[in-house]
Amino acid sequence: MLEIKNLHARIAEDGTEIINGLNLTVKAGEVAAIMGPNGSGKSTLSYVLAGRDDYEVTEGDIFYNGESILDMDPAERASAGLFLAFQYPMEIPGVATMQFLKVALNEQRKARGEEELTTPDFIKKVREAAGTLGVEMEMLKRPLNVGFSGGEKKRAEILQMKLLEPKLCVLDETDSGLDIDALKIVADGVNALRSPDRAVIVITHYQRLLEYIVPDTVHVLSKGRIVKTGDKSLALELEAKGYADIIAEAA
Amino acid sequence: MAATMTKPAEAPLTATETALVAQFGDRSSHLPGNADAVMARDKAVQAIKAHRLPTRKVEAWHYTDLRRLLNQFPDWRSDVAAGAADPLLEDAHRFVLVNGQMAERAQIEGCQIESVADALRADVGGVALEAPADADDAVGAINTAFVTDGVRLSIAEGAHIERPIEFQSIHDGGQAHTRNLITVGAGAKASFIDRHLGSDEAVLASNVTELTVREGAEIRWIIVQEQGAAASHLGKLTLTLEKDAKATLFIANYGGKLVRQEVHAAATGEGADLTFRAINLIGERTHCDVTLELDHLVADTTSTETVRNVVTGKAQGVFQGQIRVAQAAQKTDAQMACNTLLLSDEGGFATKPELEIFADDVVCAHGATVAEIDEDHLFYLMARGISAKTARGLLIEAFVDEIVEELDDDALIEALEIRIADWLEAHG
Ligand SMILES: Nc1ncnc2c1ncn2[C@@H]1O[C@H](COP(=O)(O)OP(=O)(O)OP(=O)(O)O)[C@@H](O)[C@H]1O
Numbered sequence: 001m002l003e004i005k006n007l008h009a010r011i012a013e014d015g016t017e018i019i020n021g022l023n024l025t026v027k028a029g030e031v032a033a034i035m036g037p038n039g040s041g042k043s044t045l046s047y048v049l050a051g052r053d054d055y056e057v058t059e060g061d062i063f064y065n066g067e068s069i070l071d072m073d074p075a076e077r078a079s080a081g082l083f084l085a086f087q088y089p090m091e092i093p094g095v096a097t098m099q100f101l102k103v104a105l106n107e108q109r110k111a112r113g114e115e116e117l118t119t120p121d122f123i124k125k126v127r128e129a130a131g132t133l134g135v136e137m138e139m140l141k142r143p144l145n146v147g148f149s150g151g152e153k154k155r156a157e158i159l160q161m162k163l164l165e166p167k168l169c170v171l172d173e174t175d176s177g178l179d180i181d182a183l184k185i186v187a188d189g190v191n192a193l194r195s196p197d198r199a200v201i202v203i204t205h206y207q208r209l210l211e212y213i214v215p216d217t218v219h220v221l222s223k224g225r226i227v228k229t230g231d232k233s234l235a236l237e238l239e240a241k242g243y244a245d246i247i248a249e250a251a
Numbered sequence: 252m253a254a255t256m257t258k259p260a261e262a263p264l265t266a267t268e269t270a271l272v273a274q275f276g277d278r279s280s281h282l283p284g285n286a287d288a289v290m291a292r293d294k295a296v297q298a299i300k301a302h303r304l305p306t307r308k309v310e311a312w313h314y315t316d317l318r319r320l321l322n323q324f325p326d327w328r329s330d331v332a333a334g335a336a337d338p339l340l341e342d343a344h345r346f347v348l349v350n351g352q353m354a355e356r357a358q359i360e361g362c363q364i365e366s367v368a369d370a371l372r373a374d375v376g377g378v379a380l381e382a383p384a385d386a387d388d389a390v391g392a393i394n395t396a397f398v399t400d401g402v403r404l405s406i407a408e409g410a411h412i413e414r415p416i417e418f419q420s421i422h423d424g425g426q427a428h429t430r431n432l433i434t435v436g437a438g439a440k441a442s443f444i445d446r447h448l449g450s451d452e453a454v455l456a457s458n459v460t461e462l463t464v465r466e467g468a469e470i471r472w473i474i475v476q477e478q479g480a481a482a483s484h485l486g487k488l489t490l491t492l493e494k495d496a497k498a499t500l501f502i503a504n505y506g507g508k509l510v511r512q513e514v515h516a517a518a519t520g521e522g523a524d525l526t527f528r529a530i531n532l533i534g535e536r537t538h539c540d541v542t543l544e545l546d547h548l549v550a551d552t553t554s555t556e557t558v559r560n561v562v563t564g565k566a567q568g569v570f571q572g573q574i575r576v577a578q579a580a581q582k583t584d585a586q587m588a589c590n591t592l593l594l595s596d597e598g599g600f601a602t603k604p605e606l607e608i609f610a611d612d613v614v615c616a617h618g619a620t621v622a623e624i625d626e627d628h629l630f631y632l633m634a635r636g637i638s639a640k641t642a643r644g645l646l647i648e649a650f651v652d653e654i655v656e657e658l659d660d661d662a663l664i665e666a667l668e669i670r671i672a673d674w675l676e677a678h679g
C-alpha cells in the first residue's frame with residue numbers, strides 16, 4: 001500500500017537534510033510501528049508523507065497504491081485516503097470545529113465524486129463518532145482545537161480520522177498526553193478501523209500503546225533512516241535496552 | 252546683495268478642483284436651501300478653493316492624498332433610473348435616496364421624520380449648513396456645497412423601534428451628496444443600516460451623518476459601503492454619546508475605488524460606551540481609509556475599537572484611530588486593535604493609532620498587526636482534504652467573521668457573512 005524508496009528530504013528553508021535514504025514498505029491490512037529517539041525524523045517523515053511544503057524531497061520516491069504522490073498537494077493526498085494525526089494539532093481561531101468537519105468531509109466526498117452529506121446526516125455521523133470517543137458535542141462548537149486540553153486535541157484528531165475513514169493512517173505520538181482511559185478509547189478507535197484494505201503507521205515512544213494496538217511490524221528510525229525492522233518483540237526489546245544499543249548494533 | 256523673496260507659487264487647481272468650482276456655479280441655483288444655506292454653500296466652495304483639496308501635508312490626510320486620488324468629478328445625472336434594492340434585513344423600514352434624491356420614505360411610529368431638503372428650505376425649525384472649520388474638513392466642505400437631501404429623523408424618548416431602519420443611498424453614476432440628521436431620544440432603542448450601493452459607473456458620493464444618542468439610549472449603526480468599482484465615497488459621521496448612552500458602530504467596507512470614512516465621536520456623558528468595529532475588504536486598486544477621532548470628555552466612559560482588514564491586489568488601506576482622553580475623563584477604558592491580513596505583496600495597509608491622554612487614572616491600549624495567511628493553519632486544513640482555495644477562504648472568513656459574530660443579531664450576521672463570502676469568492 002505504501003512504499004517509500006530511498007527517500008531524502010530536507011528543510012526547504014535552510015536545506016538541512018532530515019530524512020536521509022529512508023526505505024519502508026507497509027502492506028494493506030498492516031499495522032506498522034515506528035519508534036526512534038527524539039529528533040530522529042519521525043514527525044518529519046509524517047509531514048513529508050502528508051505533503052507539507054516546509055520540506056523538500058531531493059531524492060527517492062513515495063508510492064501509494066503503486067503511484068507516486070510527490071506531485072500531489074496535501075488536500076489531494078488526504079482525499080486519496082491518507083490521514084495524519086498530528087503530534088501537535090494546531091489551534092485555528094475563528095474556524096468552528098463543526099464547520100471544519102463538515103467542509104472537510106464534503107470536500108473529500110466531492111473530490112471522490114460522491115454526494116455531499118446533508119446537514120442532518122452529517123450531525124448524526126458526528127454524534128455517533130463523538131459518542132464512542134467520549135468527545136462532548138459542546139467541545140465541537142468551539143473553534144478548532146482552541147483551548148482544547150492536550151488529551152482533547154488527541155481525541156479530536158481520532159474523531160476526524162473516524163469521520164474521514166482514511167485508508168492509510170499515520171498516528172504521530174497520539175498516545176502522548178492521554179490518560180490511561182483515553183488511551184484505551186483511542187486504541188479502540190484505531191482498532192475499529194483496522195481492516196484488510198487499510199494500513200496504520202503508529203509513531204510512538206512507548207510500548208504501552210502497542211499493547212492495545214498490536215503492530216505487525218516495528219521499525220526503528222535513527223538519523224533519518226530505518227535502521228532496524230522486526231516484529232512486535234522488537235518494541236519490547238527497545239523498551240528493555242533503550243535505543244543506544246540497538247542503534248549501535250544496527251550500525 | 253539683495254535677496255529677492257518670492258512666495259512659492261501655489262500649484263494650479265487640479266482638473267477635479269476646477270470642475271468642482273465650475274460645477275458649483277452651474278448647480279448652486281438648483282440646490283435646496285434658504286438664504287443662509289446659500290451662503291454656507293458658497294463659503295464651503297470658497298474654503299475648498301482657498302485650502303485646496305488636502306494632500307499628504309495635511310496631517311489628517313497623510314495617508315490619503317485626496318488631491319491626487321480624487322481624480323474624477325463626474326457630471327450630475329438627472330435621468331435617475333435605478334430602483335430600490337431589497338433591504339439588507341428583510342423587515343427593515345426603508346428610506347431610499349437615488350443619486351441624492353429622495354425616492355422612498357418610511358413612516359415609523361415613535362419617530363418624527365422630515366426630508367433634509369425641506370428642512371434646509373425652512374426658515375423656522377429647519378437645519379443649518381455649517382461652513383467647514385478647517386482644511387481637514389474636505390468631506391464636510393464638499394457635502395455642504397452640494398448636499399441635496401437626506402433624512403432628518405428623531406426618535407421619541409423611550410421609544411423602542413423594533414425593526415431596523417435602513418437608509419439606502421443608491422448611486423447610479425454621477426454625483427450624490429446626502430446628509431442624515433438623527434437624534435435618538437433618552438432611553439430609546441434603535442438599529443440602523445446606513446447603506447451605500449450602486450452601479451459600476453463613475454460616482455462621487457458624499458454623506459454626512461450627525462447622530463446624537465441621548466441619555467440612556469442604545470443604538471446600533473451599521474455602515475455598509477458596497478458601491479461599484481468606480482465609486483468615490485466620502486463619508487463623515489459625527490456621533491455624540493450622552494450620559495449612559497450605548498452605541499455599537501460597525502463599518503463594513505467592501506466596495507468603491509476611493510473610500511474615506513471619517514468618524515468623529517464624543518462621549519460627553521458619564522457611563523457612555525462605544526463599541527467601534529470596522530472590516531475593510533479591499534482589492535484591486537482600491538484605496539480605503541477609515542479615520543476615527545474619539546473624545547472621552549468625561550469620567551467613566553468606555554470604548555473598544557477593533558478593525559480587521561483583508562487586502563488583495565494593489566489595494567491600499569488606512570486606519571487612523573485617535574483617542575483623546577480629556578483631563579476630566581478619569582477611569583476611561585479604551586482598547587483599540589487593528590489587524591490586517593495581507594494576501595498580496597503589492598497591497599498595503601497603514602495604521603496610525605494615537606492616544607492623547609490628559610487624565611492619569613485611565614486604561615488605554617492599542618495594538619496593530621499585519622500578517623499573511625498562516626501556512627501551518629493552511630497545511631492543517633489541507634491535510635484534511637480541504638482544497639487550497641477553500642482552506643484559504645475558511646481562514647480569511649474566520650479572521651473577519653470573528654468580529655461580525657460579536658453582533659448580537661443572527662439575521663444581520665448572516666447577511667454580512669454572505670456578502671463577505673461573496674467578496675472573497677470574487678477577490679480571494
Ligand atoms: N521546520 C523545521 N525547522 C527546523 N528544524 C526542523 C524542522 N523540522 C524538523 N526539524 C529538525 O529535524 C529533526 C527531526 O525532527 P522531528 O520532529 O522529525 O523529530 P521526531 O523524531 O519526531 O522527534 P520527537 O520524538 O521529539 O517527536 C529535529 O532535529 C528537528 O529540530
Ligand SMILES: [Mg+2]
Nearest residue numbers: 042043044087
Ligand atoms: Mg515527533
